[in-house]
Amino acid sequence: MSGFLGWLKSNILIVVFCVLIIVLPPAGFVGSSMWNASIKKKVEEKLSTKKRAVDGVARVRYTLPPISPDEQPFELSRPPNAVVTAFFADKRAERQSMIESVVKRAVLFNKKEDREVLLPGLFPGMDDDREERRRVKEMARLIAGDDETPSVYDGLFASINAGEPLKPEDVARRVVDAYRAALDRQGGGDIGSLPPEEQETIRKQMKAQRLSVYARRAGELSVYGSKEALYGADPSTESVIFEEVPEGSHDVTEAFIWQMDYWFVQDLLKAVRLANTTEDGLMTEIPISPVKRIVSIRLDKIEIPEEEDKDSDASAGGRGSRGGRGSPLVRPRPVARPGAGPAAEAEPSYTGRSPDDENGAYQVRRGRITLIAASDQLVRVLEAISKENFMTVIGIKLNDVDRWADLREGYFYGPDHVVRAEIEVESSWLDFWLADVVPDRVASAWKIERPDAETNKGP
Incomplete structure (x- = not known):
């Protein structure tokens, strides 16, 4: 034992270094691990604090x-x-x-470059009530026409080269002239004095002459039709386009409805023109036109309720607010169909749109145009309607045509097989440009946001 202690004392440095060699590595590992964990924790806490600060202050x-x-x-x-x-x-x-x-x-596309109001300065209204009433009356004369000035609707039909067959007396005069010329060629006298064979020949010539008169007139037109197709609407459900200037006083609100009627008819007639125009830009003649005849055009009514008493009128804004007197307008109302509910309950079409929509972007109105058209060109006609404006065909009813009965009335359709097509059209009008011309009362009823009165003077 004393020998070991002696050796230990004499080799103390070796012993100490051996102990250090054995103890320091595990001790250092344990110590460094503890120190590293502490540093990592502090750094994570610091980063977390900064991240929370960034997320909370600037995200x-x-x-x-x-x-x-x-x-x-x-x-x-x-x-x-x-x-x-x-x-x-x-x-x-x-x-x-x-x-x-x-x-x-x-x-x-919706407004068109040539889409103008019939009477510039009238819409959305005028500050001078007397002048406004005078201008409304003037607009009514433009629509109805008079002895000096044709109706603006005459101009629309003329723009698509539409017209009516010759009057029966005109046809009869031409046939009689041809009849007399034929008799003169046979030596004059009465047809009864001629041999039966010659009488039959003259009769056939007269039939051919009458047909030739009809065909010649058809060659002068692109489609049969006139403003007469607009008249005869049911006032309870359809907009009435008047033939004569209506009596009484009318305000700018009613005049705006007349304007809307005009624009809708304008679009429908332009669609007919498009259907009857060749790829070269030339309008076809009736014998080869897809649309042969415009029978009628009917537009859903935009109803104006009866005028309330003055107290109610004053509370609603009265004449102080441009846009006319009376109760607010209601929306365009669809024509009631057999078996359907009241006209006011507009059912959405397959497009999902309805005249009762309040979408803040556009107004929906429906109408019907009845045509005589070539059956093999119906697709072209329907496509022309959708190409002309935001108009969608939502219904079509086809019927046979008694072409011989129509021929007796002067309607010559040419060789094509024809059908009578009643086409229901849904038209959309963007609030974006209507806001510039719509009277205040209509704007309020249709939820149209209007420009400030100071900057909106109308076209």
Whole structure:
């Protein structure tokens, strides 16, 4: 034992270093692990604190609005970043430009470059009541026409080269002239004095002459039709286009309904013209026209309730608010169908739209145009309606045509097989441009946001 202690004392440094070699590595590992955990914890706490500060103080939600009905809006919530901000700004500007371009084209398509009010300065209303009533009366004369000035509807039908068959007396005069010429060629006298064979020949010539008169007139026109097709509407459910200037006093609100009627008829007639125009831009003649005849045009009524008493009128705005007197307008009402409910209960069409819609973007109105058309060209006719404006065919009823009965009345349709087509049309009118011309009372009833009165003087 004393020997070991002696050796230990004499080799103390070796012993100490051996102990250190054995003890220090595990001790260092344990110590460093504890120190590393402490440092890591402090760093994590510091980073967490800073992250919470950033998230709480400056977090931005980036969005891209949808530009189509089936597209979902894109959203991103994150801390601000200059690159991300610039990217989203560029994309939003790009989308906004696309939206504005589409809106501009839609308005131009719906309004048309040549779409003007019949009497400039009348709409949306005038500050001088007396002058307004005078201008409304003037507009009524434009619509009805008089001995000096034809109706504006005459101009619409003339623009599509429409006209009526010759009057029976004109046809008879031409046939008689041909009859007399035929007798003169046979030596004059009475037809009864001629041999039976010659009598039969002359009769056949007269039939051919009558048919030739009908065909010649058909070759002068693109379609049979006149403003007479607009008359005879049912006043309870359909808009009445008057033949004579109506009696009594009428306000700018009623005049605006007349204007809407005119625009709708204008679109329908332009669709007929488009159907009857060749690829070279030439209008066809009736014998080869897809649309042979315009039988009638009927528009759903935009009803104006009876005028209330003065107290009620004053509470509703009276004449102080441009747009006419009386109760607010109701929306265009569909014609009641057999077995259907009241006209006011408008059922949506297959498009999902209804005249009762309050969508904040457009107004819906329906009408019917009845045509005699070539059966193999009906698709072309329907396509022309949709190409002319925001008009959709929502119904069609086809019937046979007694072409011989029509021929006796002077309607010559040519060799095509024809059908009678009653086409129901749904038309949409954008609030974006209507707001410039719609009277105040109509704007209120139709929920149209109007420009400020100071900047809106109407076209």
